[in-house]
Amino acid sequence: MSLVTTTNAEYREQLHNNRLGLWLFFLSEAFLFAGLLAARFYLWGNTRPALNQFLGLTVTVVLLASSFAMNRAETAIIHDDRDTFLNYLLATAILGVIFLVGVVGFEWQGHIRPTDGAYGAILYGMTGMHALHVLSGVVFIFIVWNNGRKGHYSADRHWGVEACAIYWHYVDLVWVFFYPALYLMGHVVH
Amino acid sequence: MNATVLYLGASVVVVSLVVGGGITLALAFHRLSILIAVESDSSFTPPTRVAAPPTEPMELALWKREQETYSKARMRRITAYRGGVMVLLWLSLLTAVEFVANLIGAGTASMFVIAIIKAAIIAQYFMHISSLWLEGGSH
Numbered sequence: 237m238s239l240v241t242t243t244n245a246e247y248r249e250q251l252h253n254n255r256l257g258l259w260l261f262f263l264s265e266a267f268l269f270a271g272l273l274a275a276r277f278y279l280w281g282n283t284r285p286a287l288n289q290f291l292g293l294t295v296t297v298v299l300l301a302s303s304f305a306m307n308r309a310e311t312a313i314i315h316d317d318r319d320t321f322l323n324y325l326l327a328t329a330i331l332g333v334i335f336l337v338g339v340v341g342f343e344w345q346g347h348i349r350p351t352d353g354a355y356g357a358i359l360y361g362m363t364g365m366h367a368l369h370v371l372s373g374v375v376f377i378f379i380v381w382n383n384g385r386k387g388h389y390s391a392d393r394h395w396g397v398e399a400c401a402i403y404w405h406y407v408d409l410v411w412v413f414f415y416p417a418l419y420l421m422g423h424v425v426h
Numbered sequence: 427m428n429a430t431v432l433y434l435g436a437s438v439v440v441v442s443l444v445v446g447g448g449i450t451l452a453l454a455f456h457r458l459s460i461l462i463a464v465e466s467d468s469s470f471t472p473p474t475r476v477a478a479p480p481t482e483p484m485e486l487a488l489w490k491r492e493q494e495t496y497s498k499a500r501m502r503r504i505t506a507y508r509g510g511v512m513v514l515l516w517l518s519l520l521t522a523v524e525f526v527a528n529l530i531g532a533g534t535a536s537m538f539v540i541a542i543i544k545a546a547i548i549a550q551y552f553m554h555i556s557s558l559w560l561e562g563g564s565h
Binding site (some may be wrong): 250255256259282296297300301303304306307308311312314315317401402406407408409411413414419420421422424 | 430488497502503506507509510511514518520524525527528530534538540541544545548549551552553554555557558
């Protein structure tokens with residue numbers, strides 16, 4: 237969007253186009269993640285490796301909490317509550333980093349290696365691709381937080397915040413499907 | 427105590443912690459948000475606190491209108507915050523149900539159904555997917 241002041245009607249039209257573009261991007265990403273999910277069911281069938289259930293549940297709860305914090309931040313800027321917006325944005329980023337530490341720092345140090353055939357390939361492929369999106373989401377959050385600190389957003393115009401929030405919720409949405417597929421579905425065999 | 431009983435007991439504890447922890451976290455965020463909203467309400471300039479409302483009719487009417495606007499905006503904000511807390515509670519509950527369903531041997535289909543419900547809640551209440559086709563949008 238141009239930095240030149242636009243009329244409200246022009247801004248609303250641009251906003252609608254921006255949203256549509258973002259959702260089309262999500263559709264393309266959905267094919268990527270759906271492909272990984274399909275590979276999981278094709279290669280693992282009704283089996284799954286023995287993963288740390290407590291860790292899986294913990295990182296899931298952390299990601300849900302981060303989605304809540306992001307929603308709170310977005311709601312705050314809609315109501316022009318700048319302090320709450322900045323604080324909860326930081327909280328979201330911190331929770332995202334905790335999620336990454338849980339997956340990369342702990343789950344990846346388990347007994348399954350990337351070279352362990354189909355189980356290793358799918359586990360690292362799915363969690364790795366998702367973790368990359370979480371990492372990029374955290375970077376996005378810090379950029380938005382810095383812009384918010386400088387006063388770039390208002391209750392009427394905060395597309396950057398909305399885009400960041402929707403992207404973060406999308407990352408959470410992907411994990412909603414990945415978590416049961418990796419940790420819950422099928423019999424433990426490996 | 428055999429392994430199955432131990433495992434079931436540990437699972438119950440974990441699920442209770444998740445649900446209890448989720449509820450506690452939601453309540454804590456709720457209280458914190460009210461506290462922050464009250465203490466740092468920087469978006470609004472509250473009416474100048476005076477010992478008594480002004481007596482002059484015009485000033486009194488203006489003062490009352492300012493109080494009402496401030497109060498309504500604050501209530502709208504709190505209601506919006508509360509909505510987010512409710513969504514978090516529902517997502518936590520469904521996650522707990524999903525975990526327990528796995529323990530009791532529920533099939534893949536039921537896991538997918540729960541995941542789809544969670545995804546729908548996130549898509550509508552967090553991602554505002556309906557703003558794509560509704561007039562006005564969120565802002």
